[in-house]
Amino acid sequence: MDNHTSASPLSLRVLSLNCWGLKYISKLRNERLTEIGNQIAAAEPPPEIVGLQECWTKQDYDAIRDKTKHLLPYGKFYYSGIFGGGLVILSKWPIEESNMTQYPLNGRPAAFYRGDWFVGKGVAHAKIRMGPKKSDIAEVFCTHLHAPYEAEPFDSYLCHRTAQAWEITKLMRGAAERGHLVIGLGDFNMIPLSLAHRIIETHSPVRDVWRILYPDSSVGAARDKVEQLRGVPMPNAQFNLTQNGATCDSALNTWRWNKAHSQRLAKGENVQIEPTVDDPNAKRLDYIFFSGGPQYDVTNGEQTTEWTLKDATVGMTMRHPTLYCSLSDHFSVEATLVRDIGVTPSNVQSSSTDPSERYLPIETYDEILATIKKYDLRERTQRRLRLGHFGFQLLFTIGCLIGVWWSPENYVSFILMLLSSLSLSVGVIDGLMGGLFVGSELRALKEFQWEVENTRTRALANNSAKQS
Structure with missing residues:
Protein backbone atom coordinates (compact mmCIF):
# COMPACT_ATOMS: atom_id res chain seq x y z
CA MET A 1 0.00 0.00 0.00
CA ASP A 2 1.15 3.58 -0.71
CA ASN A 3 2.87 5.03 2.33
CA HIS A 4 0.67 8.12 2.06
CA THR A 5 -2.46 6.01 2.60
CA SER A 6 -1.19 3.62 5.28
CA ALA A 7 -3.03 5.32 8.13
CA SER A 8 -6.19 7.37 8.53
CA PRO A 9 -5.39 11.04 9.24
CA LEU A 10 -6.75 12.62 12.40
CA SER A 11 -6.34 16.20 11.19
CA LEU A 12 -6.35 17.99 7.86
CA ARG A 13 -4.92 21.40 6.92
CA VAL A 14 -6.56 23.11 3.93
CA LEU A 15 -5.40 26.23 2.07
CA SER A 16 -7.04 28.24 -0.71
CA LEU A 17 -5.43 31.13 -2.58
CA ASN A 18 -6.19 33.25 -5.63
CA CYS A 19 -2.68 33.63 -7.10
CA TRP A 20 -3.42 36.50 -9.51
CA GLY A 21 -1.43 34.82 -12.26
CA LEU A 22 -2.85 36.42 -15.40
CA LYS A 23 -0.36 35.97 -18.22
CA TYR A 24 0.89 39.28 -19.70
CA ILE A 25 -1.33 41.24 -17.29
CA SER A 26 -0.43 40.41 -13.68
CA LYS A 27 2.69 42.25 -12.59
CA LEU A 28 5.76 40.29 -11.48
CA ARG A 29 3.85 37.08 -12.11
CA ASN A 30 6.75 34.63 -12.35
CA GLU A 31 8.53 35.97 -9.29
CA ARG A 32 5.40 36.07 -7.17
CA LEU A 33 4.09 32.61 -8.05
CA THR A 34 7.48 31.03 -7.48
CA GLU A 35 7.56 32.64 -4.04
CA ILE A 36 4.01 31.41 -3.41
CA GLY A 37 5.39 27.91 -3.90
CA ASN A 38 8.17 28.66 -1.41
CA GLN A 39 5.73 29.94 1.19
CA ILE A 40 3.34 27.01 0.82
CA ALA A 41 6.29 24.68 1.35
CA ALA A 42 7.40 26.64 4.45
CA ALA A 43 3.91 27.04 5.97
CA GLU A 44 3.41 25.93 9.56
CA PRO A 45 1.35 23.88 10.05
CA PRO A 46 1.99 22.45 6.58
CA PRO A 47 -1.04 22.33 4.26
CA GLU A 48 -2.20 18.91 3.10
CA ILE A 49 -4.80 19.99 0.53
CA VAL A 50 -4.32 23.20 -1.46
CA GLY A 51 -6.66 24.83 -3.96
CA LEU A 52 -5.33 27.60 -6.22
CA GLN A 53 -7.19 29.95 -8.51
CA GLU A 54 -5.83 32.18 -11.28
CA CYS A 55 -2.82 29.93 -11.79
CA TRP A 56 -3.30 30.26 -15.52
CA THR A 57 -0.15 28.80 -17.03
CA LYS A 58 1.39 25.35 -16.84
CA GLN A 59 4.72 27.09 -16.32
CA ASP A 60 3.54 28.67 -13.07
CA TYR A 61 1.93 25.41 -11.97
CA ASP A 62 5.19 23.57 -12.54
CA ALA A 63 7.10 26.23 -10.60
CA ILE A 64 4.80 25.82 -7.60
CA ARG A 65 4.88 22.02 -7.89
CA ASP A 66 8.67 22.05 -7.94
CA LYS A 67 8.73 23.91 -4.62
CA THR A 68 6.01 21.83 -2.93
CA LYS A 69 6.30 18.30 -4.35
CA HIS A 70 8.05 16.97 -1.24
CA LEU A 71 5.09 18.16 0.84
CA LEU A 72 2.28 17.77 -1.71
CA PRO A 73 3.39 15.01 -4.09
CA TYR A 74 0.05 14.81 -5.92
CA GLY A 75 -1.39 17.59 -8.02
CA LYS A 76 -3.64 18.42 -10.93
CA PHE A 77 -3.65 21.40 -13.29
CA TYR A 78 -7.13 21.75 -14.78
CA TYR A 79 -7.68 22.54 -18.44
CA SER A 80 -10.79 24.45 -19.43
CA GLY A 81 -12.15 26.93 -21.96
CA ILE A 82 -9.98 28.71 -24.51
CA PHE A 83 -7.33 30.05 -22.15
CA GLY A 84 -7.69 27.64 -19.23
CA GLY A 85 -9.64 27.83 -16.00
CA GLY A 86 -6.70 28.75 -13.75
CA LEU A 87 -7.61 26.06 -11.20
CA VAL A 88 -5.17 23.77 -9.38
CA ILE A 89 -5.55 21.15 -6.63
CA LEU A 90 -2.50 19.90 -4.71
CA SER A 91 -2.63 17.05 -2.23
CA LYS A 92 -0.55 15.09 0.23
CA TRP A 93 -2.52 12.00 -0.75
CA PRO A 94 -3.28 10.35 -4.10
CA ILE A 95 -5.97 11.79 -6.35
CA GLU A 96 -8.07 8.79 -7.38
CA GLU A 97 -10.47 10.58 -9.72
CA SER A 98 -10.65 14.04 -11.20
CA ASN A 99 -12.83 16.05 -13.53
CA MET A 100 -13.47 19.63 -14.63
CA THR A 101 -17.10 20.75 -14.86
CA GLN A 102 -17.70 23.98 -16.74
CA TYR A 103 -20.58 26.19 -15.66
CA PRO A 104 -23.50 26.38 -18.15
CA LEU A 105 -23.81 30.15 -17.51
CA ASN A 106 -20.37 31.65 -17.71
CA GLY A 107 -20.03 35.21 -18.96
CA ARG A 108 -20.38 36.56 -22.47
CA PRO A 109 -17.91 36.35 -25.40
CA ALA A 110 -18.66 39.99 -26.29
CA ALA A 111 -17.02 41.00 -22.99
CA PHE A 112 -13.63 39.83 -24.23
CA TYR A 113 -11.93 42.49 -22.09
CA ARG A 114 -13.20 40.68 -18.99
CA GLY A 115 -12.38 37.18 -20.11
CA ASP A 116 -14.74 35.14 -17.91
CA TRP A 117 -16.31 33.34 -20.87
CA PHE A 118 -12.99 32.64 -22.57
CA VAL A 119 -11.40 30.94 -19.55
CA GLY A 120 -14.28 28.48 -19.22
CA LYS A 121 -14.88 28.93 -15.51
CA GLY A 122 -16.09 25.88 -13.67
CA VAL A 123 -15.44 23.46 -10.82
CA ALA A 124 -12.24 21.44 -10.46
CA HIS A 125 -13.08 18.23 -8.62
CA ALA A 126 -10.65 15.76 -7.07
CA LYS A 127 -11.47 12.58 -5.18
CA ILE A 128 -8.61 12.10 -2.72
CA ARG A 129 -7.78 8.88 -0.91
CA MET A 130 -6.38 9.81 2.51
CA GLY A 131 -6.22 6.35 4.07
CA PRO A 132 -7.15 2.68 3.72
CA LYS A 133 -10.73 2.87 4.97
CA LYS A 134 -13.83 3.60 2.97
CA SER A 135 -14.35 6.65 5.15
CA ASP A 136 -10.92 8.07 4.25
CA ILE A 137 -12.11 9.84 1.12
CA ALA A 138 -12.26 13.58 0.64
CA GLU A 139 -13.96 15.15 -2.35
CA VAL A 140 -12.44 18.56 -3.05
CA PHE A 141 -14.15 21.19 -5.18
CA CYS A 142 -12.09 24.20 -6.25
CA THR A 143 -13.75 27.05 -8.12
CA HIS A 144 -13.62 30.70 -9.15
CA LEU A 145 -17.07 32.19 -9.68
CA HIS A 146 -17.85 34.97 -12.13
CA ALA A 147 -16.44 38.31 -11.05
CA PRO A 148 -18.82 41.13 -10.01
CA TYR A 149 -18.28 44.26 -12.08
CA GLU A 150 -20.99 46.30 -10.39
CA ALA A 151 -22.40 46.20 -6.88
CA GLU A 152 -25.35 43.90 -6.27
CA PRO A 153 -28.21 44.08 -7.18
CA PHE A 154 -27.07 46.08 -10.23
CA ASP A 155 -24.43 43.57 -11.29
CA SER A 156 -25.34 42.38 -14.78
CA TYR A 157 -23.63 39.06 -14.02
CA LEU A 158 -25.55 38.37 -10.81
CA CYS A 159 -27.61 35.72 -12.60
CA HIS A 160 -24.42 33.97 -13.74
CA ARG A 161 -22.88 33.86 -10.28
CA THR A 162 -26.16 32.70 -8.73
CA ALA A 163 -26.43 29.87 -11.26
CA GLN A 164 -22.80 28.92 -10.67
CA ALA A 165 -23.36 28.76 -6.91
CA TRP A 166 -26.36 26.53 -7.59
CA GLU A 167 -24.22 24.19 -9.75
CA ILE A 168 -21.36 23.74 -7.29
CA THR A 169 -23.92 23.22 -4.53
CA LYS A 170 -25.36 20.24 -6.41
CA LEU A 171 -21.89 18.74 -6.83
CA MET A 172 -21.03 19.14 -3.14
CA ARG A 173 -24.39 17.75 -2.06
CA GLY A 174 -23.84 14.68 -4.20
CA ALA A 175 -20.43 14.10 -2.59
CA ALA A 176 -21.95 14.41 0.89
CA GLU A 177 -24.64 11.89 -0.02
CA ARG A 178 -21.85 9.46 -0.91
CA GLY A 179 -20.69 9.76 2.69
CA HIS A 180 -17.40 11.53 1.92
CA LEU A 181 -15.71 14.48 3.53
CA VAL A 182 -16.61 17.46 1.33
CA ILE A 183 -14.32 20.47 0.92
CA GLY A 184 -15.36 23.40 -1.25
CA LEU A 185 -12.84 26.17 -1.67
CA GLY A 186 -11.93 29.05 -3.93
CA ASP A 187 -12.58 32.65 -4.86
CA PHE A 188 -16.37 32.78 -4.87
CA ASN A 189 -16.55 36.53 -5.64
CA MET A 190 -19.39 36.90 -3.17
CA ILE A 191 -19.76 38.46 0.25
CA PRO A 192 -21.01 36.48 3.26
CA LEU A 193 -24.79 36.00 3.47
CA SER A 194 -25.26 37.13 -0.13
CA LEU A 195 -27.68 35.18 -2.28
CA ALA A 196 -24.99 32.83 -3.62
CA HIS A 197 -23.65 32.24 -0.10
CA ARG A 198 -27.09 31.36 1.25
CA ILE A 199 -27.74 28.98 -1.64
CA ILE A 200 -24.53 27.07 -0.91
CA GLU A 201 -25.15 26.71 2.82
CA THR A 202 -28.83 25.83 2.44
CA HIS A 203 -28.91 23.42 -0.48
CA SER A 204 -25.83 21.46 0.55
CA PRO A 205 -24.67 20.36 4.00
CA VAL A 206 -21.44 22.38 3.82
CA ARG A 207 -20.73 25.33 6.09
CA ASP A 208 -18.52 28.37 5.78
CA VAL A 209 -15.62 27.75 8.17
CA TRP A 210 -15.13 31.42 8.99
CA ARG A 211 -18.71 32.01 10.07
CA ILE A 212 -18.60 28.92 12.26
CA LEU A 213 -15.88 30.57 14.34
CA TYR A 214 -16.81 34.20 13.77
CA PRO A 215 -20.61 34.38 13.28
CA ASP A 216 -20.62 38.16 13.81
CA SER A 217 -17.87 38.85 11.26
CA SER A 218 -18.43 41.42 8.51
CA VAL A 219 -20.73 40.77 5.58
CA GLY A 220 -18.97 43.20 3.26
CA ALA A 221 -16.45 46.03 3.16
CA ALA A 222 -16.87 48.68 5.85
CA ARG A 223 -17.75 51.27 3.19
CA ASP A 224 -20.57 49.10 1.80
CA LYS A 225 -24.15 49.94 2.74
CA VAL A 226 -24.81 46.39 3.92
CA GLU A 227 -22.05 46.75 6.50
CA GLN A 228 -22.87 50.32 7.49
CA LEU A 229 -26.40 49.23 8.39
CA ARG A 230 -24.91 46.96 11.05
CA GLY A 231 -23.56 50.04 12.82
CA VAL A 232 -20.14 48.55 13.59
CA PRO A 233 -17.12 50.85 13.99
CA MET A 234 -14.50 51.23 11.26
CA PRO A 235 -12.23 48.16 11.45
CA ASN A 236 -8.47 48.42 11.20
CA ALA A 237 -6.43 46.18 8.90
CA GLN A 238 -5.43 43.75 11.65
CA PHE A 239 -9.03 43.32 12.83
CA ASN A 240 -10.13 42.62 9.28
CA LEU A 241 -7.53 39.87 8.97
CA THR A 242 -8.07 38.19 12.32
CA GLN A 243 -11.81 38.69 12.94
CA ASN A 244 -13.49 39.48 9.63
CA GLY A 245 -11.46 37.09 7.47
CA ALA A 246 -10.88 39.74 4.80
CA THR A 247 -8.83 38.29 1.94
CA CYS A 248 -9.28 40.98 -0.71
CA ASP A 249 -8.68 44.74 -0.96
CA SER A 250 -6.85 44.87 2.35
CA ALA A 251 -4.91 48.01 3.21
CA LEU A 252 -1.96 45.69 3.90
CA ASN A 253 -1.94 44.32 0.37
CA THR A 254 0.56 46.26 -1.76
CA TRP A 255 -1.49 45.79 -4.94
CA ARG A 256 -4.24 47.89 -3.36
CA TRP A 257 -2.00 50.79 -2.35
CA ASN A 258 -2.34 54.33 -3.64
CA LYS A 259 -0.10 55.68 -6.39
CA ALA A 260 2.40 57.33 -4.04
CA HIS A 261 3.06 54.16 -2.04
CA SER A 262 3.18 52.07 -5.22
CA GLN A 263 5.81 54.35 -6.74
CA ARG A 264 7.99 54.12 -3.64
CA LEU A 265 7.65 50.34 -3.71
CA ALA A 266 8.57 50.23 -7.40
CA LYS A 267 11.80 52.06 -6.58
CA GLY A 268 12.78 49.27 -4.22
CA GLU A 269 11.73 50.89 -0.94
CA ASN A 270 10.32 48.49 1.63
CA VAL A 271 7.24 50.54 2.50
CA GLN A 272 5.48 49.50 5.69
CA ILE A 273 1.84 50.02 6.60
CA GLU A 274 0.78 49.89 10.22
CA PRO A 275 -1.79 47.16 10.94
CA THR A 276 -3.81 49.69 12.94
CA VAL A 277 -4.65 51.75 9.83
CA ASP A 278 -8.35 52.09 8.94
CA ASP A 279 -9.39 49.48 6.39
CA PRO A 280 -12.68 50.50 4.71
CA ASN A 281 -12.34 48.44 1.51
CA ALA A 282 -11.29 44.99 2.72
CA LYS A 283 -13.79 42.19 2.28
CA ARG A 284 -14.02 38.42 2.21
CA LEU A 285 -14.30 36.81 -1.24
CA ASP A 286 -12.33 33.61 -0.58
CA TYR A 287 -13.91 30.69 1.25
CA ILE A 288 -13.48 27.20 2.58
CA PHE A 289 -16.70 25.24 3.01
CA PHE A 290 -16.77 21.76 4.46
CA SER A 291 -19.10 18.97 5.48
CA GLY A 292 -17.88 15.98 7.42
CA GLY A 293 -20.92 14.62 9.20
CA PRO A 294 -20.83 11.24 10.95
CA GLN A 295 -21.53 8.14 8.91
CA TYR A 296 -22.04 4.45 9.65
CA ASP A 297 -21.47 1.82 6.99
CA VAL A 298 -24.11 -0.88 7.65
CA THR A 299 -22.73 -3.05 4.84
CA ASN A 300 -19.62 -4.13 6.71
CA GLY A 301 -20.32 -2.66 10.13
CA GLU A 302 -17.54 -0.11 9.78
CA GLN A 303 -17.81 2.86 12.09
CA THR A 304 -16.71 6.05 10.36
CA THR A 305 -15.85 9.42 11.76
CA GLU A 306 -16.94 13.02 11.82
CA TRP A 307 -14.73 15.94 10.81
CA THR A 308 -15.05 19.14 12.79
CA LEU A 309 -13.43 22.56 12.49
CA LYS A 310 -10.47 23.41 14.73
CA ASP A 311 -9.37 26.79 13.37
CA ALA A 312 -9.52 29.15 10.40
CA THR A 313 -7.07 31.91 9.53
CA VAL A 314 -6.16 34.38 6.82
CA GLY A 315 -2.67 33.57 5.57
CA MET A 316 -0.08 34.32 2.87
CA THR A 317 0.11 37.91 4.08
CA MET A 318 3.90 38.02 3.85
CA ARG A 319 5.61 39.96 1.07
CA HIS A 320 8.21 38.99 -1.51
CA PRO A 321 11.63 38.97 0.18
CA THR A 322 13.36 41.15 -2.43
CA LEU A 323 10.55 42.86 -4.37
CA TYR A 324 8.62 43.74 -1.19
CA CYS A 325 5.27 43.31 -2.95
CA SER A 326 2.41 41.13 -1.75
CA LEU A 327 2.45 37.64 -3.24
CA SER A 328 -1.02 38.12 -4.76
CA ASP A 329 -3.82 40.66 -4.77
CA HIS A 330 -5.63 38.22 -2.45
CA PHE A 331 -4.59 36.65 0.83
CA SER A 332 -5.23 32.98 1.48
CA VAL A 333 -7.87 31.43 3.68
CA GLU A 334 -6.75 28.39 5.66
CA ALA A 335 -8.46 25.93 7.98
CA THR A 336 -7.68 22.90 10.12
CA LEU A 337 -10.19 20.07 10.36
CA VAL A 338 -9.94 17.41 13.06
CA ARG A 339 -11.46 13.99 13.30
CA ASP A 340 -13.78 12.72 16.01
CA ILE A 341 -13.19 8.98 16.24
CA GLY A 342 -15.87 8.49 18.89
CA VAL A 343 -18.84 8.40 16.51
CA THR A 344 -21.34 5.60 17.14
CA PRO A 345 -24.46 4.49 15.25
CA SER A 346 -26.75 5.94 17.91
CA ASN A 347 -25.46 9.49 17.67
CA VAL A 348 -25.18 9.29 13.90
CA GLN A 349 -28.94 9.22 13.57
CA SER A 350 -29.44 12.14 15.90
CA SER A 351 -26.87 14.41 14.25
CA SER A 352 -27.26 13.67 10.55
CA THR A 353 -29.18 16.14 8.42
CA ASP A 354 -30.67 15.67 4.98
CA PRO A 355 -29.82 18.78 2.91
CA SER A 356 -32.80 18.13 0.66
CA GLU A 357 -35.05 19.00 3.62
CA ARG A 358 -33.56 22.48 4.04
CA TYR A 359 -34.99 25.35 2.03
CA LEU A 360 -34.55 29.04 1.61
CA PRO A 361 -37.52 31.33 2.28
CA ILE A 362 -40.05 31.27 -0.57
CA GLU A 363 -39.36 34.94 -1.31
CA THR A 364 -35.70 34.06 -1.96
CA TYR A 365 -36.68 31.62 -4.69
CA ASP A 366 -38.94 34.34 -6.08
CA GLU A 367 -35.91 36.66 -6.03
CA ILE A 368 -33.85 34.13 -8.00
CA LEU A 369 -36.64 33.63 -10.52
CA ALA A 370 -37.00 37.39 -10.92
CA THR A 371 -33.26 37.63 -11.58
CA ILE A 372 -33.55 34.88 -14.19
CA LYS A 373 -36.50 36.59 -15.86
CA LYS A 374 -34.70 39.93 -15.94
CA TYR A 375 -31.60 38.40 -17.49
CA ASP A 376 -33.70 36.37 -19.94
CA LEU A 377 -35.35 39.57 -21.22
CA ARG A 378 -31.95 41.22 -21.54
CA GLU A 379 -30.53 38.36 -23.57
CA ARG A 380 -33.56 38.17 -25.88
CA THR A 381 -33.16 41.88 -26.55
CA GLN A 382 -29.46 41.34 -27.18
CA ARG A 383 -30.23 38.55 -29.63
CA ARG A 384 -32.62 40.73 -31.62
CA LEU A 385 -30.13 43.59 -31.70
CA ARG A 386 -27.22 41.38 -32.76
CA LEU A 387 -29.19 39.60 -35.46
CA GLY A 388 -30.52 42.97 -36.63
CA HIS A 389 -26.98 44.29 -36.74
CA PHE A 390 -25.93 41.29 -38.82
CA GLY A 391 -28.74 42.00 -41.28
CA PHE A 392 -27.76 45.67 -41.51
CA GLN A 393 -24.09 44.87 -42.08
CA LEU A 394 -25.02 42.33 -44.75
CA LEU A 395 -27.07 44.95 -46.62
CA PHE A 396 -24.26 47.48 -46.18
CA THR A 397 -21.78 44.98 -47.64
CA ILE A 398 -24.00 44.37 -50.65
CA GLY A 399 -24.38 48.13 -51.09
CA CYS A 400 -20.59 48.61 -51.08
CA LEU A 401 -20.14 45.87 -53.68
CA ILE A 402 -22.77 47.44 -55.90
CA GLY A 403 -21.12 50.83 -55.44
CA VAL A 404 -17.90 49.45 -56.90
CA TRP A 405 -19.61 49.20 -60.29
CA TRP A 406 -20.02 52.97 -60.49
CA SER A 407 -16.80 53.86 -58.73
CA PRO A 408 -15.06 56.75 -60.56
CA GLU A 409 -11.58 55.90 -59.26
CA ASN A 410 -9.67 52.77 -58.23
CA TYR A 411 -8.95 54.11 -54.74
CA VAL A 412 -12.69 54.58 -54.19
CA SER A 413 -13.25 50.96 -55.21
CA PHE A 414 -10.55 49.89 -52.77
CA ILE A 415 -12.19 51.82 -49.92
CA LEU A 416 -15.61 50.32 -50.74
CA MET A 417 -14.16 46.79 -50.86
CA LEU A 418 -12.35 47.33 -47.54
CA LEU A 419 -15.52 48.65 -45.92
CA SER A 420 -17.55 45.74 -47.26
CA SER A 421 -15.04 43.20 -45.87
CA LEU A 422 -14.89 44.82 -42.45
CA SER A 423 -18.66 45.26 -42.34
CA LEU A 424 -19.34 41.64 -43.20
CA SER A 425 -16.77 40.40 -40.66
CA VAL A 426 -18.28 42.44 -37.84
CA GLY A 427 -21.78 41.42 -38.86
CA VAL A 428 -20.95 37.72 -38.97
CA ILE A 429 -19.36 37.85 -35.50
CA ASP A 430 -22.41 39.60 -34.07
CA GLY A 431 -24.71 37.19 -35.90
CA LEU A 432 -22.89 34.19 -34.44
CA MET A 433 -23.09 35.66 -30.95
CA GLY A 434 -26.78 36.43 -31.30
CA GLY A 435 -27.80 33.25 -33.07
CA LEU A 436 -25.57 30.66 -31.41
CA PHE A 437 -24.19 31.92 -28.10
CA VAL A 438 -27.32 33.74 -26.88
CA GLY A 439 -29.46 30.79 -27.92
CA SER A 440 -27.26 28.46 -25.91
CA GLU A 441 -27.39 30.76 -22.90
CA LEU A 442 -31.19 31.03 -23.05
CA ARG A 443 -31.43 27.24 -22.96
CA ALA A 444 -29.11 27.09 -19.94
CA ALA A 461 -45.04 21.53 0.10
CA ASN A 462 -42.61 21.28 3.00
CA ASN A 463 -44.00 24.44 4.58
CA SER A 464 -47.55 23.17 4.19
CA ALA A 465 -46.63 19.86 5.79
CA LYS A 466 -45.12 21.63 8.78
CA GLN A 467 -48.23 23.79 9.25
CA SER A 468 -50.68 20.90 9.03
Missing part, protein backbone atom coordinates in the same frame (compact mmCIF):
# COMPACT_ATOMS: atom_id res chain seq x y z
CA LEU A 445 -31.33 29.71 -18.28
CA LYS A 446 -34.39 27.53 -18.87
CA GLU A 447 -32.68 24.60 -17.14
CA PHE A 448 -31.72 26.78 -14.19
CA GLN A 449 -35.24 28.23 -14.02
CA TRP A 450 -36.80 24.75 -13.96
CA GLU A 451 -34.56 23.65 -11.10
CA VAL A 452 -35.40 26.72 -9.02
CA GLU A 453 -39.13 26.39 -9.72
CA ASN A 454 -39.01 22.70 -8.84
CA THR A 455 -37.21 23.44 -5.57
CA ARG A 456 -39.67 26.22 -4.80
CA THR A 457 -42.55 23.78 -5.24
CA ARG A 458 -40.94 21.35 -2.82
CA ALA A 459 -40.33 24.18 -0.35
CA LEU A 460 -44.01 25.14 -0.47
